[in-house]
Amino acid sequence: METKTDNIIKGIAAAPGIAIAKAFIYEKERESINDDSITNVDEALQNLETALAQSKKELRKIFSVAVDKLGEKRAAIFDAQIMILDDPILLSTIQNRIRIEMKVPEFVVEDEISKYTRIMSASNEPYMKERSHDIEDIKNRILRNLKKKKLKSRITNDVIVITSNLSPSDTVLFARSNVKGYATDFGGLTSHAAILARSLNIPAVVGLHDATNKIKDGDVVIVDGFFGQVIINPDEKQLASYQEKLEKLSEHDEELNKIKDLPSQTLDGREVKLLANLDVSSEMDFILHNRAQGIGLVRTEQLFEEYEEFPDEEKQYQIYKNIAEQIYPDTVIIRTFDIGGDKVLPVDLHEPNPMLGWRGIRLLLDSPDLFKVQIKAILRASSHKNIKLMLPMIASIYEITESKRLIEECKKELSANGINYDKNIGVGIMIEIPSAAVMAKEFASEVEFVSIGTNDLIQYLLAVDRGNDIVSKQYQEFHPAVVRTLKHIIKASKETGAYVSMCGEMAADPFAVPLLIGLGLDSLSVSASAIPLIKKIIRSLNYKELQSLADECITMKSEKEISQHLHNFFNTKIQDIIKKLIRG
């Protein structure tokens, strides 16, 4: 029998693993509108009024949360949305058309508001284009409320979710329904949805372009998160081959299990600590199970995803304390909220360029109340001295000194209230912006440790959006500029005595690991699921050889050369078992 290929679609391998299950097509709030006639005008107008009132109620709630957490200025956008709902001209036009045309309110609302969005999205002004999304949002909100629908938050168990684009909150939310895999039309390797899928150990393929067109609800699909492909309604041969792969994978897991309790060091004795990244609290069991030597990154903004709002100081304290207790006596590095950019804000600011906008430390320093609540919660949880605090998106020395000043202020306030905390809590920074890389020596001398965030560093260094699959070819971790920048960061930071780690996704790439260790990193922080394999690789190598490997890569001029060199090294130096593991 010929092997079928016309039922295979290719995308980007975003989270490793293989899943076979029924497809669940997840469509976001796309309301179908008909132009049915009405017989009772009063009833239709009443329905419209109720939907508008409900929409206003929702927006007021968002607005008040926004004011509370982000201040009046940033919340203004929701005020503007409420004002649109109150616009007498728009309202009377809609009401009059319902009376005269005798059409259902959905049809008139859709038709009338779409006139605005069409004009705005056709504009050459980026600001106007952005505002058209606002208006579209309002329209969808009213339409949903006219249909008296609630947002979908639960799905059937044990399915593969097929959707156009996955948000981080969808990823977490669906994981609760025991989702087997994800396949999306859009998205890139380092999008947060992809990172979360990896953390949650859910196979995912993103950037498939037309998965939602080609796959129907209930189709059997195979998500191959190793090769970045999705097979729709596999034939017997395809199914049998993947079932065999699944069996092999579980044998490999057993193989890796055997080295779980052995140290993470090279053949010639260089220790490289293996830490875990924690995105959702449910990962803790897996982190402990895979014997992480600590947690190198807690993405606290994900707590916001889980809790749907910024948890207050007490709630945050409980969460951090709980993590610290579970990982004790090892250490946990808690990164303060890195909100904004591609990560969900409590409000949608519609910034023209969010990746270069109000995110990470910028937002925190502009919202000292929010920042101090988090610092105090972290300090209070640190009394057993196994917590460190890390600052995201640092671009200037002021951001470090100002954050340190706020940390001192929080310490004083806690001391004044007789509250216990680690007086010498270690403070570190993420190096993920080129300016911080250039200034690594000066910045590192301000802190105890630095952690390299390659997901953002590569994006900003190469000017390639980390979440955009159209340019995913240009997102190159082995670009010579990236490799040389890493070398500079590690060398310059170490000269100050700072401890240097990496928590970006590059640290979990088996082909990158020999280079990273050769460049001198002290530790790698990766998804818990990657720890056993990375340990196996580390234990197969000689540090001396890795230093030479790094020296060779530094002299190379193209990504192709470096990538080829690292692949050759891998193929000759690393045992067959690992090669097989990676090839699935």
Ligand code: PEP
């Ligand atoms: C990074 O940028 O590499 C990083 C670890 O941070 P995040 O992915 O959360 O932006």
Ligand code: MG
């Ligand atoms: Mg980052």
